[in-house]
Amino acid sequence: MPTDSASWPEPLSARHHAWSTPPRRPRMANDEDVRPGIALNSRYLSRDGVPVIPVSGEMHYSRVPRARWAERLRQMKAGGVTVVASYLFWLHHAPTRDRVSFEGNLDVAAFVDLAVETGLDVVLRIGPWCHGESRNGGFPDWVQQAPVRHRTDDPGYLELVAEWFAQIGAQLAGRASADGPVLGIQLENELYDQPQHLVTLKRLAREAGMSAPIWTATAWGGADLPEDEVLPLYGGYGDGFWVDADAPWDPTFRDHYFFSHIWDDAGIGADVRRAQAIEAASGGPRTPSEEFPAATCELAGGMATAYHRRPHPSALDVATIAHCKIGNGSAWQGYYMYTGGTNPESADGMHESHATGYPNDITPRGYDFHSPIGEAGTLAPSHAELRRQHAFLAAFGDRLATMPSSLPDVRPSGIEDDRTLRWALRSDGTSGFVFVAWHQPHFPLAAYRGARFTVTLDDSEITFPSRPVDVPPGTLARWPVGLTAGDVTIAWATASALTLLPGGTPTLVLLAEAGIAPELAVRAADGTVEVHAVTPGLEPLGLGGLDVLVLPAETAGSVWVAEDGGRRLLLSEDELQWDASGTVTVKAVKTSGVRVYDPSHRAFGEPAGPTPPPAVVLASAEQIRSAAGTVPVAYGKYDGRQSAPTPDVFEELAAVYRLGLPDWATDPAADTLLHIYWAGDIGELRVDGRIVTDRYWDGSRWTVNLTDIGYRAGADLTLHLLPLASGSTVSLPGEAADRLAATDTQLLAIDRIEVVARATATL
Known part of the structure; x- marks a missing residue:
């Protein structure tokens, strides 16, 4: 960039926009299905009066060996997941009407107990129609072949559903009730035009002894949902197996690499709608209900492969979509899938296929999904990309949840625009975070030259950095603005907020962006701002009442933040796991070095851990x-x-x-x-x-x-x-x-x- 500031480009600008309406308090979780400590309003969920942004990850217990449940749940927790979600596949449990099993890795009650013991909340997606790339959408053949109008209020169909719900309710034995640990229940899946049927399913679930503070339903495809009865949940995939083999990169995929306040995705489920001659509801809402916050249950954790189309999203593809949703105002981050698995063995196959009338042939056994935790229980690179975002949500979610999203004054003109920087602001009017997302697959972006930002808050205008910076392709940034920690206010920083470690002197941990030299601006009590050029490293910068640790960009893949047992920052190239106790387990392949940061000594400890096994x-x-x-x-x-x-x-x-x-x-x-x-x-x-x-x-x-x-x-x-x-x-x-x-x-x-x-x- 030119050294003469007069020739610098005009800063990119955004203005904080306050919430357009006062917070609303729906019946759900407040007057109905009340559970002490849990409350919901139109902006966020709160626990014990503190706003939170939950992170849910899908793990299908019936697709994972029971002996691996505990480890998978620890892996999810180490990834920053706070809620485990699972379908209950009727097909897996009841291949025939007179042979219903909840044994072995079908023991949903044991799964719930283990999740709670691990320190995770639970959402059960009880169907009865699930999809999840399962045969008949999860209906057993005897249900699929029954002479009823499926997924409607047909009395014959409801009789079958009531029987199934009663079996689930009996197994859960109060775990999904006012006094139980289950946080949420999803009704059906991808049902577009029958709001009354969802109300009926909710009644049947209650009659079977099931209830939860949060009832949900999928909202994409313009779904017509019953007002006040379910929390609408959205999704976002950057690519998918469900389009034709020769189809170009669809706009419904491309949209998710931009910041936006449109949450609906008409592409999800379009293949099944076509196969079953189901029309999406026309004119449905594309933004969340004014009664409920913006929430997701199916952000791409990866992608399955169909025979005809085999997308393989990169870790950065996955992380960019999630990052954009946070910038868009997400109050709940939900991933599908977060943990892969294997379909149960069956002579007829448990998978979606052409033989059963679906438009996609899915692998009969493997359901890896290229997810953060794969079918074999190994971590994909996306685990590291996402867990940094989740560490940020754990540390700053109580603030972020109260901050509406504001889009910049100049936004991309459309999905073909690869020149306008993609960014957004979440702010409460005095502080906030600037989110930058400069990545997309298939059509790589060039470096964005000369970025500088002007953010207008309620009583101030902040322009940063001190000079324009080039934004390299692949940048996902969470830059703090007006952030107070300890007794120090960070006016702005050009390194991503990661976490805030407790201590006599708190430690704000930032992570440098590859190719961007970090700066840190500190605001004094008199309003003056001092700018520091920071060299990233493993030692903090002392600011009196606050230490600021700016980690080098190359450490990103080895960063872990444990929330249980006291928030801790760890560096390890090998896999770490922990449970509710905070006890850390190491699975070593690469190194024998796990380093833990000690805020009191302002340094990382000596490496510890097992000796790795012999070479491969x-x-x-x-x-x-x-x-x-x-x-x-x-x-x-x-x-x-x-x-x-x-x-x-x-x-x-x-x-x-x-x-x-x-x-x-x-x-x-x-x-x-x-x-x-x-x-x-x-x-x-x-x-x-x-x-x-x-x-x-x-x-x-x-x-x-x-x-x-x-x-x-x-x-x-x-x-x-x-x-x-x-x-x-x-x-x-x-x-x-x-x-x-x-x-x-x-x-x-x-x-x-x-x-x-x-x-x-x-x-």
């Missing part, structure tokens, strides 16, 4: 059957979309490899993983001939937990891979598409298979 070893892959000739370009279509091959065709055409693993791979203490790097069309992993998980190839690494799939000493572990024809029209991510395009006839390769042990210890 490679598995052998002995080919015991080659692929049977050239595979076809397509295996048929349904509703214009490519179908996956039938099991018989897969069996005939797939190559088979017997995997050889080291002896220690069966040691439960090693909790061994397979990292499969491969290329092709469809992969299946089998133990003694039984399919334990599967995958559609999208270019990403396939990770499998050997303990979870039941691998043991002496077992026959085989990998079955189907080639992908070079002329296939399935939609693939960029690098995978390039690899297929470079193939003459068909693509089939095993690049390598790594066997990885992990050391686990409690600090």
